[in-house]
Amino acid sequence: MKRRRFLKIILAFLGSITLFSFVNSFLKFLAALPARTAEINKLIIHKNEIPSGEAKNIIYRNAPAVIINRSDRGFIALSRVCTHFGCLVEYNRAERRLICPCHAGNFDLEGNVLSGPPPKPLRAIPLRIDGENIILG
């Protein structure tokens, strides 16, 4: 191998290592910071706060969610973040559905997509009923 070609290969090798190291560090630098607000990992709500057919907006694990008291199937907790572009869905009591104000995505009270562009159902949050309390987490 000629000296000039050898130097070119070494140069390309060193350049690649430098570039890779820099890009790796830069992407990690840009990666998300931990949330600064304290996370609420456990939430207890009294059942009386949500009469039948009503809903209550809550913040759970730093994300907006809603607990709905379905007249026929009891309580359910769903994320309010629309799976289309991240706007927050609102509970519509008259139509018994959740509606996204941004692109008119409609979800039923199980979180399933009824109409509009959302590609996935709303994320369900596990809850349990303990006596008169609804417990998340």
Next chain:
Amino acid sequence: MWKKMKTWLDVRIGLNDFVRTKIVDYRIPKNINIFYTLGFLAVIAYAVQAFTGIVLLIYYIPHPDHAFKSVQDIMAKVPYGWLFRQMHVVGSNLMITVAILHMITVFLMGNYKRPRELTWLGGGISLLLTIIFGFSGYLLPWTQLSYWATTVVTSMPTAFPVIGDSIALILRGGDQVTEVTLSRFFALHVAILPPIFLTFMGIHLLLINRIGISATPFGMVDEEKRPLTEYKRKTHPDGYPYYPVFFQKQMYMMMAYFAVMFFIVTFLPNLFFPEEANLPADPFKTPPHIRPAWYLLAPYQLLKLIPNKFFGITIQMILLTIFLAWPFLDTYQEKNVLKRPILRGVFIFLLVMWVVLLFWGRNP
């Protein structure tokens, strides 16, 4: 005294030679029209944005707890703060309007054709950067409108499989728009975009200077039909001098630009401030009928209409690529769009579609 200063500068930097070759003896085509001033006007518009943006930086605080209030203080308490903010907001919209008009006229006059493919590309990228400027500045006042418009736009990359979520995470610095996002967009708006933009603008202007001004295709023989085998700067020895003929046109358009700007600031101060733009951001309540700035309304409406998010964004990416690469795709020699009915028809169709989507997107 003045003469002495001129002589002092002339012997050091060749001032007289510069004025003679670049201004007085610099010839422009005889059939040049008023639309050729739009590029200059765009540069003036950018300069206004840079100046007013720097002025606003003195009082703006990029933190969710203070951003909205600091902007309200600029509007209500800082002497003439309202003027500089209005100039910045109105100017950003006018700047995008001028840049779009510049691209349309360049397209209609066929001035993107060889050897000016790279000039078009540089201009197209500058236009995209201008829109990113507008979008990144949109979040800074931390209003309901800015917060939710940013939420929607930063969610768009999630349509792409595998890398989509990572891109959205890097853009926002988290799962949602937070103070981290505000810091990122602030850095992007005032520190990252300006040097990138100036680089592309510099390349664009350098190419115009190196290649020379293109004559309009209307009413004269197009000299650029020669085989492109070697570099040759286009000159117009029989044209008009740049100063005072074209310079006056540029000054006329500049004054028209400022007249429009101050008319809006004075008589239509709320034109770019819907109700949601005056409410502080509430991350837990999406306002009804949220919509982005007018220049993003057409793609926004298209996303509403196409049920599949990935397909909706992909089709827009393809259209954008065609727009940027158009000079490389259109190899037909005829510059005059009046002699190209198909191209003219497609252009009018796309323009009408854009306007229809824009107005459609305005409605709830």
